[in-house]
Structures are given as C-alpha cells and as structure tokens.
Amino acid sequence: MTSSFQSPFQEDVNISTIEMHTAGEPLRIITSGFPQLNGTTILDKRKYLKENFDHYRKLLMFEPRGHFDMYGVLLVTPDVDDADIGAIFMHNEGYSTMCGHAVIALGRYAIDRGLVKNPTSPETRVGIQCPCGLVEAFVEYQPGGSGCEEGRTGAVRFQSVPSFLFASGLKVDVPGYCMQSVDVSYGGAFYAFVTDSDVGVTLKSSPMQAVVKAAHAVSEAVKSTVSISHPDSDDLAFLYGTIITDGKDAFSDNVTANVCVFADKQVDRSPTGSGVTARIALQYFKGHIGLGQSRTFESGATGSVFTGKAVQEVTCGEFKAVVVEVGGKAFYTGCNTFTLEREDTLGHGFLVQ
CATH class of the missing domain: 3.10.310.10 (Diaminopimelate Epimerase; Chain A, domain 1)
Incomplete structure (x- = not known):
C-alpha cells in the first residue's frame, strides 16, 4: 500500500540549536540549517517565514523535538540602525511580535558568541531588532572567560519599545x-x-x-x-x-x-x-x-x-x-543537532495536550 503523505521537505534535514532558559521559560536558538528568508524588513521576513517555511517551526517547536509549551527564535540580519541582531520569535501557534525572556537570553548569547564587537565591562549594550521594534539589552560583562563562561555571573536588563x-x-x-x-x-x-x-x-x-x-x-x-x-x-x-x-x-x-x-x-x-x-x-x-x-x-x-x-x-x-x-537572568541548558528523515511522517511534528 502506497502512502499518500506528501512531505513539505525535499530532503533530509539537519538543524543545530543552542538551548537556554530564562526564569524557567525555554528558548531554542536556531544556529544553522534553516532556509534563507526573503524580505527587506523584519516584518517582511516574518511574513515570508509564516507563508513559506512554517513547517520548520512545527518541526522544532512540536513533538518529538519540542512540546506544547516550547519557544524558539531565529536570528536574522537586522534592518534598523543600532541593532546587532534581529530576532523572529516562534511558538506553538505561530510568531510573536516581542518576547522579553528571549531578549534576556539573546543578550547574553550575543556577547558569548561574539555577535557584538568590542564588549565593555561592566556592562555591554546589545541592540536586538524585534518585530515590534528595536529593544536594547544591557548585559553584565566579565571579560576573561571563554564561551558561555564570559557572562555566567551577569544579569541582563532590557529597555522596551514605547509601551x-x-x-x-x-x-x-x-x-x-x-x-x-x-x-x-x-x-x-x-x-x-x-x-x-x-x-x-x-x-x-x-x-x-x-x-x-x-x-x-x-x-x-x-x-x-x-x-x-x-x-x-x-x-x-x-x-x-x-x-x-x-x-x-x-x-x-x-x-x-x-x-x-x-x-x-x-x-x-x-x-x-x-x-x-x-x-x-x-x-x-x-x-x-x-x-x-x-x-x-x-x-x-x-x-x-x-x-x-x-x-x-x-x-x-x-x-x-x-x-x-x-531585568532577569538566562542560563544555558544544552545544544542539539536535530534530524528529520524525509520518510518520517510523525517527525514533521505533532502536539498532544
């Protein structure tokens, strides 16, 4: 009997992530393996992702790789002045305009991964373009460590868009x-x-x-x-x-x-x-x-x-x-390389409540 299932993926998939949590809320940061997004602005890219690659969100947020309450972020090139990184947030339903717990985690992540040039002590500014606008995070920075050890003792605070x-x-x-x-x-x-x-x-x-x-x-x-x-x-x-x-x-x-x-x-x-x-x-x-x-x-x-x-x-x-x-603190919880074999129908993502 031939299966009628049509995979939205044209080949096997490998996606790498860094896992963090802020005050208990998970954040899956996609680091490689995601398709390139078209669009001039971050809202354009968010729309393009929703219309063309939403199956990638389900792959990473849903079971068997995620769960009903999973949360993730895709980093993109920012299109506003003073932004070091751009961020598109994703969850069980779709895509949000702002995420404070993710901003706190991304502030630390950006310093640790060298995404901000010439970090300064005792605090470094990280400009994060969110779909709602530019948000400024300020990360306590202690030079001299390596990788995630750099910001281990540092807290992060961010200043919002007009609220x-x-x-x-x-x-x-x-x-x-x-x-x-x-x-x-x-x-x-x-x-x-x-x-x-x-x-x-x-x-x-x-x-x-x-x-x-x-x-x-x-x-x-x-x-x-x-x-x-x-x-x-x-x-x-x-x-x-x-x-x-x-x-x-x-x-x-x-x-x-x-x-x-x-x-x-x-x-x-x-x-x-x-x-x-x-x-x-x-x-x-x-x-x-x-x-x-x-x-x-x-x-x-x-x-x-x-x-x-x-x-x-x-x-x-x-x-x-x-x-x-x-203000709050974020911590690393691990890293992953997720695989999808194209014939794996359940592996495309499902949710159980």
Missing part, C-alpha cells in the same frame, strides 16, 4: 465567568489583564489547568469584542494572550505574581518579559507607580522573578507611553 495602556476597565462578557472588567495593555505585544479573584482562581493554589481555562476564555472574549489597533503597524495589532494577576497592582506591595497564557493556551514559565512591560505601563498610567519605582514580578507557574520599572515618558502615536526596563 502603553490601550484600554482600562472594559466590560467583557466571558462565557462561564460572567461579566469581567478587563484592562488591555501593550508591551511589545498586547495582553488582557484580569485578577485571579475575578475569574475564581488563586494563583498560588489553583490547578494550572483552571488558570489556563480562565485565561483562554478571557482571551477569546476580548478577541471577539475588542478592536485592537497599533499606531505603527497593523501587524502588531492583535491580542497575544491574557495575564491573570494576584491583584496587587498598588506599589504598597512590591512583590506581585501573575501567570501569562498566550498563543494556543501556552503557559509562560517566567513572569513574561513583554507581559511585565505591559503590566508596568498599566500600573504607571493607572497611578499605582511612578517613574523609577522598581517592582518584583513573580511567576505563578515557577516562582521565578523579573524586576520592572518605568524609566521614561514617551509617546506612541496618540498614546501616552513609557519605556520600561525589565
């Missing part, structure tokens, strides 16, 4: 959870924000499945009722996910927890870099914090932490905005 509160106190009917008061904020990606008590869960004790179910319901309700726009590009104008918080937005309690559920019900193990950025913008424009007031954000999934603070008032189109600084 803003898109809408506050929206009344959204969430099936199964009644009417909710939802904030929508932008930190390189758009997120909906609700408190755990409003959707009947507790971040510290509820099963993660209950948190995911509630967050997904909010995301679907917001997507169906709220029209999102971004002053710079329609490619940025979509809801990436929902962040459920412990409700401690006031500065009186510096430590606050949240869980981000994004893409296709994917759970971020970290506090979420772009989510922290969006949440700082929300807190700033609701009057809960001032410029330079640092907060600690704890992941409700792993207990890992990022710091965040608003450092400068700016504008983004008609929106009052802030530049947000987020």
Whole structure:
C-alpha cells in the first residue's frame, strides 16, 4: 500500500540549536540549517517565514523535538540602525511580535558568541531588532572567560519599545465567568489583564489547568469584542494572550505574581518579559507607580522573578507611553543537532495536550 503523505521537505534535514532558559521559560536558538528568508524588513521576513517555511517551526517547536509549551527564535540580519541582531520569535501557534525572556537570553548569547564587537565591562549594550521594534539589552560583562563562561555571573536588563495602556476597565462578557472588567495593555505585544479573584482562581493554589481555562476564555472574549489597533503597524495589532494577576497592582506591595497564557493556551514559565512591560505601563498610567519605582514580578507557574520599572515618558502615536526596563537572568541548558528523515511522517511534528 502506497502512502499518500506528501512531505513539505525535499530532503533530509539537519538543524543545530543552542538551548537556554530564562526564569524557567525555554528558548531554542536556531544556529544553522534553516532556509534563507526573503524580505527587506523584519516584518517582511516574518511574513515570508509564516507563508513559506512554517513547517520548520512545527518541526522544532512540536513533538518529538519540542512540546506544547516550547519557544524558539531565529536570528536574522537586522534592518534598523543600532541593532546587532534581529530576532523572529516562534511558538506553538505561530510568531510573536516581542518576547522579553528571549531578549534576556539573546543578550547574553550575543556577547558569548561574539555577535557584538568590542564588549565593555561592566556592562555591554546589545541592540536586538524585534518585530515590534528595536529593544536594547544591557548585559553584565566579565571579560576573561571563554564561551558561555564570559557572562555566567551577569544579569541582563532590557529597555522596551514605547509601551502603553490601550484600554482600562472594559466590560467583557466571558462565557462561564460572567461579566469581567478587563484592562488591555501593550508591551511589545498586547495582553488582557484580569485578577485571579475575578475569574475564581488563586494563583498560588489553583490547578494550572483552571488558570489556563480562565485565561483562554478571557482571551477569546476580548478577541471577539475588542478592536485592537497599533499606531505603527497593523501587524502588531492583535491580542497575544491574557495575564491573570494576584491583584496587587498598588506599589504598597512590591512583590506581585501573575501567570501569562498566550498563543494556543501556552503557559509562560517566567513572569513574561513583554507581559511585565505591559503590566508596568498599566500600573504607571493607572497611578499605582511612578517613574523609577522598581517592582518584583513573580511567576505563578515557577516562582521565578523579573524586576520592572518605568524609566521614561514617551509617546506612541496618540498614546501616552513609557519605556520600561525589565531585568532577569538566562542560563544555558544544552545544544542539539536535530534530524528529520524525509520518510518520517510523525517527525514533521505533532502536539498532544
């Protein structure tokens, strides 16, 4: 019996990666074996990848090489001034516009791999062009080591694209959870924000499945009722996910927890870099914090932490905005050379929930 399966790959594939994690959230950095992308801008290249090589994303993010909550990045040549590298982010559903945990890892990776000329001590700037714009990472740099030993003791902080509160106190009917008061904020990606008590869960004790179910319901309700726009590009104008918080937005309690559920019900193990950025913008424009007031954000999934603070008032189109600084640490977990034999039908990627 002849199989009807038609492989999107024309030959056997070998792809090399470096594996890292930031605050528990994985990052698969593709280092070789990926096809060349056409396009002048990073958004052009992202579109070309989505339309022509999405099977490579599935190969690397899905089982048997990845898993439902895998996250990856493809480095590309940047097309803006002051960028050292360009980054296209990928996950279980597609491609995101910004990823803070990846930026933190890439800052360290760029120094360790010699992608930044003449690094300086005690800190080196790394310009990373993301689909949402140029993000600046600042990497603690200790010269004298070799490879990943160079940055082993160094933390990374990054400063965001202009971030803003898109809408506050929206009344959204969430099936199964009644009417909710939802904030929508932008930190390189758009997120909906609700408190755990409003959707009947507790971040510290509820099963993660209950948190995911509630967050997904909010995301679907917001997507169906709220029209999102971004002053710079329609490619940025979509809801990436929902962040459920412990409700401690006031500065009186510096430590606050949240869980981000994004893409296709994917759970971020970290506090979420772009989510922290969006949440700082929300807190700033609701009057809960001032410029330079640092907060600690704890992941409700792993207990890992990022710091965040608003450092400068700016504008983004008609929106009052802030530049947000987020800090954290990333670590190496290994390296891989992944192989696909063209006749391997399951090896093209599948997901089990």
